[in-house]
């Protein structure tokens with residue numbers, strides 16, 4: 649998808665959240681579509697501690713590396729550390745979000761924030777996930 653110049657896009661601040669471990673094209677396509685909804689994309693990347701508290705294991709890539717990868721993307725303007733799933737409202741207010749974007753595996757889960765911003769769920773890219781990639785790599789001889 650061609651990237652329309654930021655100046656041609658609505659003056660909206662878009663916020664999205666993710667772990668972005670073992671970075672793959674599903675992540676790129678989500679972020680690219682999120683960026684196209686506004687002119688400033690801000691990504692909350694979950695910390696190693698948050699992931700450990702949720703899944704009892706750390707991501708393959710450290711939070712420093714995951715944040716570096718996301719901030720290197722041309723259509724990402726800002727990155728911040730997501731320390732808690734329960735602080736979403738604060739994060740959205742702190743970053744003055746006009747639109748919250750998440751993949752539709754979260755469909756409906758963030759409708760509670762519709763009082764402070766638009767909430768958009770985008771279709772996940774099929775048949776690719778960090779878990780699948782790890783399994784494929786493990787199965788290689």
Ligand code: C2G
Pocket residue numbers: 665666667668669674675677678692693694730733749750751752753754771772773774775776777
């Ligand atoms: N995604 C996608 N297609 C895939 C895989 C992921 O569109 N094949 C999207 C997810 O829906 C999410 C984003 O990419 O919007 C990041 O995915 P994950 O890194 O798995 O993040 P997640 O565990 O969904 O978010 O507050 C939420 C937490 O940060 C964790």
